[in-house]
Amino acid sequence: MKRCSIGSSIGSVAIFIFLYLPMLSVAVFSFNASKMGLKWGGFSTEWYEKLVHNQMILNAAWNTLVLAVTSTFISTIIGTMLAIGMFRFPWSRRAMNKLNVLLHLPVVTPDIIFAVALVIAFSVIRYMTGLFELGMASMIVGHVTFQISFVALAVKGRLELIGHDVEEAACDLYAGYWRVLTRVLLPMLMPGIVAGAMLAFTLSLDDFVISFFTAGPKSSTLPLFIYASVKRGITPEIHALSTIIMLATICTVAFMQKMAPGAKH
Amino acid sequence: MQGENLEHAKEASTIILHNGEMVRPSIIRARQATFISPGILAIITLLALPCISLFAVAFMTRGQYGEILFEPTFGNIRRLLGFGYFGWSADNLLILWRSVVVAFVTTALCIVLSYPLAFFLAARPAKTRLLWLTVLLIPFWTNLVIRTYAWLLVFDSDMPFARIMAWLGLMEPGTSAYPSQFAVYVGMVSVFLPFVALPIYTAVEKLDWSIVEAAVDLYSNKWRVFRHAILPQTLPGLSVGITLTFVPAMGMFVVPDMLGGARYMLIGNLIQQQFGTSRDWPFGAALSLVLMILTLGALMATSGKRKKGRA
Structure with a gap:
């Protein structure tokens, strides 16, 4: 029996065109020589050259990278600890239920409510301590908060795959707890930790709403910069910037697919 | 099963087997608390509590300069309803x-x-x-x-x-x-x-x-x-x-x-x-x-x- 009708195939190709057509148009028009409007004025790489000399864009790109790397680093540590603490130790059923609700809360909360919650939390902290202006630090804290759960869930998946036997064997051989943790458990969890970190990194790069709410005046990121520029009208420079970001995304996704545990099948 | 083990071991002097290790229940409890606390604390203070606080903030008054005044009001709900x-x-x-x-x-x-x-x-x-x-x-x-x-x-x-x-x-x-x-x-x-x-x-x-x-x-x-x-x-x-x-x-x-x-x-x-x-x-x-x-x-x-x- 045929599992995919001709209609489905044609429909799917149309859907792929629907998904890629806008992105392709941006890439094409990033090489358009004419400055105003969308009339083709010949091939040019002028906008890419201008991009490299635009200090605001370079700053935003640097901020995006610092934000993603720092938040991924912190959330990978905290998320891995959370997964080990929750799923490698005995908890009463009631405590486990509560912890599970908290663990899934950042995953199910809509972006905008998450952002509002962070804004309220930051303003309370600022009110009580007088510190903590909105800026890079608040953005990092915000990103870490939503990344923790995704890392913990990725590590949990790995924890469920590996049994207790190797740890027990290590203990029988008089390894102390620290040794068991660093030499046995963490190396065995590494595929899950790496998967979680990659997920956290892409989530940070992909985020707009939480950065938009928690950014300060000096801490613009690339998505924030593009959003602000669009309000002033679309320019070929933004086409070029978007094209570079799309290329970076394609590379990241391809890399993640290669690294993914199921890739060999 | 391990959970029951821990609950049966009433006093700190009892020693139980956890993942092949002989330890006191109090040490296990200290370890699990250490592992989960940074993550759980972050989620509670930055997400859960602020979400709950929305119930309170929604019934407060906006001051002249956009600050929040602690005067209870149904004004926001009335405004939402038109x-x-x-x-x-x-x-x-x-x-x-x-x-x-x-x-x-x-x-x-x-x-x-x-x-x-x-x-x-x-x-x-x-x-x-x-x-x-x-x-x-x-x-x-x-x-x-x-x-x-x-x-x-x-x-x-x-x-x-x-x-x-x-x-x-x-x-x-x-x-x-x-x-x-x-x-x-x-x-x-x-x-x-x-x-x-x-x-x-x-x-x-x-x-x-x-x-x-x-x-x-x-x-x-x-x-x-x-x-x-x-x-x-x-x-x-x-x-x-x-x-x-x-x-x-x-x-x-x-x-x-x-x-x-x-x-x-x-x-x-x-x-x-x-x-x-x-x-x-x-x-x-x-x-x-x-x-x-x-x-x-x-x-x-x-x-x-x-x-x-x-x-």
Whole structure:
């Protein structure tokens, strides 16, 4: 029996065109020589050259990278600890239920409510301590908060795959707890930790709403910069910037697919 | 089993076996508390408590300069229901209603488009399937702002789409196809399509085709094959897709902001306004509260369906 009708195939190709057509148009028009409007004025790489000399864009790109790397680093540590603490130790059923609700809360909360919650939390902290202006630090804290759960869930998946036997064997051989943790458990969890970190990194790069709410005046990121520029009208420079970001995304996704545990099948 | 072990060991002097290690229960408790506390503390203080505090902030007063005054009031709720300074208007309720409708229609459109896509992907030979999946994942991981921005370009008055529509007499010549309701739906569907297509694909990949073949052998028409042989088997994937789309679609503000303009606002835009330019946090909190309740309702409805689907 045929599992995919001709209609489905044609429909799917149309859907792929629907998904890629806008992105392709941006890439094409990033090489358009004419400055105003969308009339083709010949091939040019002028906008890419201008991009490299635009200090605001370079700053935003640097901020995006610092934000993603720092938040991924912190959330990978905290998320891995959370997964080990929750799923490698005995908890009463009631405590486990509560912890599970908290663990899934950042995953199910809509972006905008998450952002509002962070804004309220930051303003309370600022009110009580007088510190903590909105800026890079608040953005990092915000990103870490939503990344923790995704890392913990990725590590949990790995924890469920590996049994207790190797740890027990290590203990029988008089390894102390620290040794068991660093030499046995963490190396065995590494595929899950790496998967979680990659997920956290892409989530940070992909985020707009939480950065938009928690950014300060000096801490613009690339998505924030593009959003602000669009309000002033679309320019070929933004086409070029978007094209570079799309290329970076394609590379990241391809890399993640290669690294993914199921890739060999 | 280990949990019982720990509870039976009453005093700190008892030693129990945990993952092959002989330790006191108090040490185990200290360790598990250390492991979970940074993460759980962050989630509680930065997300859970502020979400609960919305219940309080929604009933406070906005000061003259946008500060929050601790004077209890029902003003924000009244305003949300449309009772303003100039009598009753349906504006806010309309925005709320529109958000639910847009989320609902977006989800429905995504489901209709996802089934053919899922069957197409599942029918690819194993060698190229990963490549096709990657092709679907790339838009999924591309930044939301860039993808929405790309639609602005496609809908521009100089591009073929607006010209064809003008030629057909469906639009004024020389105008862009945005801001419009149509543009918002196109943007929303393109953003959320992978969220529905991927879980449905996972379900279709595991499909038991013998049931489908049996239905075909018994002369079911196409709709009945889908309704009775395919839909029940893909229900778990479908409900995951609905949750992943309906909930964020209700709170979406980037797409309606860029493609819909000021006349096609959703609740997300209204919330953003209160925390941005208007600086009216109590009213923003009241709006967020409504969105949170709608989200909880949607989550409960789909999780109920998921349990039924399994039974």
